[in-house]
Amino acid sequence: MLDGRQVAVLAALTTGDTERAGELLADTVAGDPWEQLVTTCLVVLCRREAGQPIDAPLTELVETYLDREAEAGFTVFDIRLGLAVLDAIGSAEHPASARLAERLVHRAAEARDGYAAREILGHPLTVSLATDRQEEECQELVRACALGAGAVPDQLHRDLSAALRTSGAVIIHSFAGAEGSDTVRPSAGGVPS
Structure with a gap:
């Protein structure tokens, strides 16, 4: 149904x-x-x-x-x-x-x-x-599960955002078939270099 x-x-x-x-x-x-x-x-x-x-x-x-x-x-x-x-x-x-x-x-x-x-x-x-x-x-x-606990603390929000940016860049890099190093290192801003 x-x-x-x-x-x-x-x-x-x-x-x-x-x-x-x-x-x-x-x-x-x-x-x-x-x-x-x-x-x-x-x-x-x-x-x-x-x-x-x-x-x-x-x-x-x-x-x-x-x-x-x-x-x-x-x-x-x-x-x-x-x-x-x-x-x-x-x-x-x-x-x-x-x-x-x-x-x-x-x-x-x-x-x-x-x-x-x-x-x-x-x-x-x-x-x-x-x-x-x-x-x-x-x-x-x-x-x-912290349901109804309120907002994510600012520092944790920044850390999570940086981790998501890094993850996204790694995924894009791997799909692009980038040549060179197999290791992707995050830069100071959290984006791989």
Whole structure:
């Protein structure tokens, strides 16, 4: 399910057109496992909005998400998808809610991903389900990644800029096939000579 179809389904749901949303979902061709999870999540939201039973697709959604292996490089997406699943559950009292919230915190911590932890901390239902220790763990991750810490100090900014200029010049030099020395030495200004 590509982004455009997801937006069309959500737009239909936002305007109360559950029939149109249902048609879009019914016409969706099965894709990658993550796309199927997104589709099932939207099916649950659509059925709930239409006043239809959601137990079967909700159970499938939760179990499929919980059984899904985390993919390297997709932690934030995975966490956001899990938060959407929790939104589809819609209640802290649902038997799967606490288990799902725990899994989300575990995945963010295991990946050491501050952005994922920040997403969790920004989701009231997840925070309400998390233990104090889990919430602290997410806060520690956000701090360790310096998210929201402010601006980069001037000297560090200058050093990083010089390193980037040097790296850029080395890359350009290597692509140009420059003759002469194989060693590129930075000049006083940080640009290779």
